[in-house]
Amino acid sequence: MARGSKEGGATKAVVTDKREAILRAGVRVFAAKGFFNSKVADIAREAGIADGTVYLYFKSKDEILHSIFNRAMADFIEEGRRELEPIDDPTEKLMTIAELHLERLSADRELAIVFQVELRGSTKFMQEFSAAGFAEYLDIIKRTIEEGQESGMFRKDMKPVVCAKILYGALDEMVTNWILSANKYPLPPMAGEVMKIFLGGLLVK
Amino acid sequence: MARGSKEGGATKAVVTDKREAILRAGVRVFAAKGFFNSKVADIAREAGIADGTVYLYFKSKDEILHSIFNRAMADFIEEGRRELEPIDDPTEKLMTIAELHLERLSADRELAIVFQVELRGSTKFMQEFSAAGFAEYLDIIKRTIEEGQESGMFRKDMKPVVCAKILYGALDEMVTNWILSANKYPLPPMAGEVMKIFLGGLLVK
Amino acid sequence: MARGSKEGGATKAVVTDKREAILRAGVRVFAAKGFFNSKVADIAREAGIADGTVYLYFKSKDEILHSIFNRAMADFIEEGRRELEPIDDPTEKLMTIAELHLERLSADRELAIVFQVELRGSTKFMQEFSAAGFAEYLDIIKRTIEEGQESGMFRKDMKPVVCAKILYGALDEMVTNWILSANKYPLPPMAGEVMKIFLGGLLVK
Amino acid sequence: MARGSKEGGATKAVVTDKREAILRAGVRVFAAKGFFNSKVADIAREAGIADGTVYLYFKSKDEILHSIFNRAMADFIEEGRRELEPIDDPTEKLMTIAELHLERLSADRELAIVFQVELRGSTKFMQEFSAAGFAEYLDIIKRTIEEGQESGMFRKDMKPVVCAKILYGALDEMVTNWILSANKYPLPPMAGEVMKIFLGGLLVK
DNA sequence: AATGAATGAGCATTCATTCAT
DNA sequence: TATGAATGAATGCTCATTCAT
Numbered sequence: 001m002a003r004g005s006k007e008g009g010a011t012k013a014v015v016t017d018k019r020e021a022i023l024r025a026g027v028r029v030f031a032a033k034g035f036f037n038s039k040v041a042d043i044a045r046e047a048g049i050a051d052g053t054v055y056l057y058f059k060s061k062d063e064i065l066h067s068i069f070n071r072a073m074a075d076f077i078e079e080g081r082r083e084l085e086p087i088d089d090p091t092e093k094l095m096t097i098a099e100l101h102l103e104r105l106s107a108d109r110e111l112a113i114v115f116q117v118e119l120r121g122s123t124k125f126m127q128e129f130s131a132a133g134f135a136e137y138l139d140i141i142k143r144t145i146e147e148g149q150e151s152g153m154f155r156k157d158m159k160p161v162v163c164a165k166i167l168y169g170a171l172d173e174m175v176t177n178w179i180l181s182a183n184k185y186p187l188p189p190m191a192g193e194v195m196k197i198f199l200g201g202l203l204v205k
Numbered sequence: 206m207a208r209g210s211k212e213g214g215a216t217k218a219v220v221t222d223k224r225e226a227i228l229r230a231g232v233r234v235f236a237a238k239g240f241f242n243s244k245v246a247d248i249a250r251e252a253g254i255a256d257g258t259v260y261l262y263f264k265s266k267d268e269i270l271h272s273i274f275n276r277a278m279a280d281f282i283e284e285g286r287r288e289l290e291p292i293d294d295p296t297e298k299l300m301t302i303a304e305l306h307l308e309r310l311s312a313d314r315e316l317a318i319v320f321q322v323e324l325r326g327s328t329k330f331m332q333e334f335s336a337a338g339f340a341e342y343l344d345i346i347k348r349t350i351e352e353g354q355e356s357g358m359f360r361k362d363m364k365p366v367v368c369a370k371i372l373y374g375a376l377d378e379m380v381t382n383w384i385l386s387a388n389k390y391p392l393p394p395m396a397g398e399v400m401k402i403f404l405g406g407l408l409v410k
Numbered sequence: 411m412a413r414g415s416k417e418g419g420a421t422k423a424v425v426t427d428k429r430e431a432i433l434r435a436g437v438r439v440f441a442a443k444g445f446f447n448s449k450v451a452d453i454a455r456e457a458g459i460a461d462g463t464v465y466l467y468f469k470s471k472d473e474i475l476h477s478i479f480n481r482a483m484a485d486f487i488e489e490g491r492r493e494l495e496p497i498d499d500p501t502e503k504l505m506t507i508a509e510l511h512l513e514r515l516s517a518d519r520e521l522a523i524v525f526q527v528e529l530r531g532s533t534k535f536m537q538e539f540s541a542a543g544f545a546e547y548l549d550i551i552k553r554t555i556e557e558g559q560e561s562g563m564f565r566k567d568m569k570p571v572v573c574a575k576i577l578y579g580a581l582d583e584m585v586t587n588w589i590l591s592a593n594k595y596p597l598p599p600m601a602g603e604v605m606k607i608f609l610g611g612l613l614v615k
Numbered sequence: 616m617a618r619g620s621k622e623g624g625a626t627k628a629v630v631t632d633k634r635e636a637i638l639r640a641g642v643r644v645f646a647a648k649g650f651f652n653s654k655v656a657d658i659a660r661e662a663g664i665a666d667g668t669v670y671l672y673f674k675s676k677d678e679i680l681h682s683i684f685n686r687a688m689a690d691f692i693e694e695g696r697r698e699l700e701p702i703d704d705p706t707e708k709l710m711t712i713a714e715l716h717l718e719r720l721s722a723d724r725e726l727a728i729v730f731q732v733e734l735r736g737s738t739k740f741m742q743e744f745s746a747a748g749f750a751e752y753l754d755i756i757k758r759t760i761e762e763g764q765e766s767g768m769f770r771k772d773m774k775p776v777v778c779a780k781i782l783y784g785a786l787d788e789m790v791t792n793w794i795l796s797a798n799k800y801p802l803p804p805m806a807g808e809v810m811k812i813f814l815g816g817l818l819v820k
Numbered sequence: 821a822a823t824g825a826a827t828g829a830g831c832a833t834t835c836a837t838t839c840a841t
Numbered sequence: 842t843a844t845g846a847a848t849g850a851a852t853g854c855t856c857a858t859t860c861a862t
Contacts, residue, residue, distance in 0.1 A: 034326075036241040040856075049822080050823045117325060117326070120322060124239070153409060155408070165379060170370075171374070180331060193364070193367045196363060198371075198406065203360070204360050245831080245833080246832090254847080254848090255848045256848085258848070266833095428843095446651040460843060461837090461845060465837070465838080470836080471836065526735070530735035531737065532651075533649065533794075564817050575785075576785040583783055583787060583788075586741075587780055603774070606773060611813065611814050612778060612816075613770070614767065614770050633825095655854080656853090665827045667854080667855075670855080671825070671826075676853070
């Protein structure tokens, strides 16, 4: 019994390890060469396994990319929720979201590249991604804005979902520019800049 | 002489027509299937010509996509300059930019898809595009913001280039969302929404 | 009438000129790039005419090569007959054949390349060539040897056709080696060397 | 250990078998249709494998032809050296070379076609081949002739390398003619004929 | 589970040839 | 005759996926 469970555990651990290794290798390879120019063999080599082994853990090359997105988004959202929970002030919440967004992606440049570039490489991926984690992420922002409107802190003549998209778009552009600029500057401080405009506007009061 | 010039004109027109047809077909096909999933044969069929004819006008499949970007950006920028010239007020200028951005892309959904999706599908394309028209476009926004800062209309504690990216990112996200939503709403009105936040901020004054 | 014949003459001359130009261009291009790697467009450009014009004079790319062989062999054989006619001594005749062979090909290196290399590039060409001029050429050598045997000058224990092949093969190898050696030495003097062995043998008497 | 080595041997054997099969198929296909007219798919079908498998053993179609040449020349030269070693008399050595040359090629008509036809089908191949095995082969003949000159058996007023080319050229022409004649007669006996002329000359003493 | 040899569908590009002008 | 734009068949090679071991 003990032995059995031990073996089971070991096997499970191994499985998880290989899956992990493939996903990590996928991020590296996709970031370096782009999804369409990456070969499954590249990923296998990077992960230190045989080509065929990839297919014991993933149905296809596509699925590797999907899994990368899904897992990263799930992590991202979970971390977001955890960090946001103790915060009450909507302004502070938005600021935290912006900071997390940029910190997280600047901490893993390769993952950032996959998100900013590969994710957008096909309408199919975009639609799937949108249906998956992105909608949930946008919803968190939207609800924070609604809270701010309810508390009278945020103006009520704006649709929350539109505001959420504006904030997301601005942050997203910061990340894209940072990637293309070859990391010549730190990304996280841009969160404050974005929030200054998003909250206060460009016009002099 | 007249005859000569007439013939020359006709020949030129035919050449232009075929180039045009290929570019238009390219937009349709790339929008529908994505760059990597599009075959040159698809484009040729869509353009009503033989496969080989494509190569009389373009050196490669890549060059077709490049030409689509370059021509669209050149048109876009030229139209922008023309529309902005008579306007003095920086605020009004930004509003015009936002409106043109969304009007133009919502007027040609397939071109919009190519811009929003394919352009971002590879760091290579992004970098080339960034070096080409995008930098110029961002610069127009940036200088308008500088004008507003100089006239005391816009706050001076923000870097103009960062503001430009924020505005661009917000507009870009509007387009992307609109594309993924399958055109369920008109895109141009979003320009006003974006500008309300961009200029006035989300906070109640 | 005069005009008509003039035009006819002119036309004929032009036709001949263009055919000539194409054949000469063919020799240059085939020699430089090989038959399979030469494009009809290369030949047309070299000849200073349009691609399509080639097909007014030749049915196909193959036919250009054929015509090059046939005309060169016809010239070669005709010149050979003319030079051999006044000679009676079979030994002197063979010597003249050997000299003509090497002189002719070393005088036109490009033609030599086409003969030595392209002609042998396909069994099809070889067979056609063999059936055409080559057999006739070999026959001239063979009959000269027969004459020498009849006059008691050449040994009679050898089949004339075999001797002819031996002589031809030796000369042919001289040409091939000369081509591959990038013309570092004059080819015609090799005729004497070949004949010394062919007539006298390698053994000390 | 035994088991391991056995397995290793089996695996190696399979690999070798497939490489062998491709080379053999290459000889057959190239002989039948010529290098440029042969498709890789033809070779694969002839070898009983899938198209892509060819590329597990050879980098390109070119490399298949190269391998055919190199291996055949290496075999040829090795066999030649082995057979010549016990022979002292230069005359006898040359006779053996001539016999081996014709026997070997007449024993594998398809290989002979590839050697006589394809090898000469491009200056590129000829040059590579010349640099590879051919120069070595010619050198063996040349040195045998030098030995004969040193022993006073062969005339000294001839350059050995020229004599070597003459002999090679004569033998080569025998092979080419035999191929084009569709094997109507046995090739090896021609070795004696060639040697009679090469050693004794055509002239009556 | 793991391997990696084998598979074979897929595709950008070339170029001999045609034909409307 | 001459042109050269247009054609479309043809092919070497790649690589995601499978499967016997």
